[in-house]
């Protein structure tokens with residue numbers, strides 16, 4: 001029998017999954033269970049395109065003190081509840097550890113607290129406490145700081161605050177007896193899968209999604225990510241139980257090495273060319289630049305920013321390619337951005353991309369601007385200004401061509417790219 005308030009919550013909050021089939025907990029190691037939710041249909045996570053869906057991972061530890069680590073996004077609480085109930089009565093939960101206030105992890109706290117009436121909510125001090133109170137009001141909170149721990153019986157849970165990974169409140173929870181790091185957003189991927197571990201999935205896809213996740217969620221906080229790696233370097237970690245996607249057990253060292261590289265902005269000899277075009281002139285320039293970079297031995301990816309128009313031909317923000325472009329930019333030393341001039345500006349598509357790019361605080365990139373124009377030609381200078389504002393080193397003068405690029409002009413572009421690499 002559900003508490004009355006829980007029934008109301010179910011009616012309002014779980015319309016997507018009103019009557020889920022029996023959901024079972026998945027044991028990830030003896031006595032510790034994954035009780036989360038796979039969100040197969042998620043296609044946008046606050047503007048980040050999630051073409052492979054995601055998961056909201058919650059973990060149940062059966063010990064003298066029964067502990068739930070994180071919950072799920074609001075709307076999916078019943079699935080989590082079903083999984084918890086498959087191993088224990090949820091009223092027996094003693095602790096709910098909230099590693100992160102963002103609602104994709106904390107959204108299920110009010111729901112589960114209606115069952116776990118005597119549970120304490122463990123959260124970081126002061127930002128977790130402040131955030132949970134703002135979102136959900138009062139519970140029996142137990143605020144913790146880095147270095148503090150609680151004993152739950154045979155096991156200990158130690159807390160490490162990792163501010164800005166990905167909000168000011170974020171923390172990770174380490175269980176030394178099990179050698180598991182419950183990392184929340186860190187090391188996660190937006191990836192829906194029926195198997196829970198890295199070695200049960202296609203590793204190239206898992207790493208691609210981990211890179212996409214880092215590029216779009218954590219790249220802005222590279223220095224904080226590097227600090228978190230330093231703070232955890234003495235932890236013996238056999239498993240990373242993430243807040244999203246699959247858990248790492250076979251490739252822990254590999255994902256930690258990748259995080260070191262990404263957080264150091266250690267770039268490869270690769271390039272990204274991004275453009276919009278009206279009548280194909282800027283497109284011709286983009287293709288010429290791409291070929292010239294390839295001639296220089298640089299691996300290139302070319303993105304027409306409008307490659308995903310909706311059914312009536314308009315740019316669809318839900319399908320925006322920014323997240324995919326940033327995934328490649330994360331490890332590429334070079335970036336070329338092009339746009340024709342429209343109403344004395346760059347195309348809004350490119351302006352949107354540059355705003356997104358700048359917001360992620362890229363480091364160590366070498367860049368240049370290009371574009372064709374009919375008259376005026378302001379877009380190229382405006383792009384260069386944005387690239388500078390984003391911290392890029394400008395390596396080629398603005399490449400501007402009025403009207404249609406001739407064969408000779410395209411050859412001049414090629415030569416200028418080759419000359420830069422020879423210099």
Ligand code: FEO
Pocket residue numbers: 100102104105165166167185243244
């Ligand atoms: Fe997965 Fe910052 O939440």
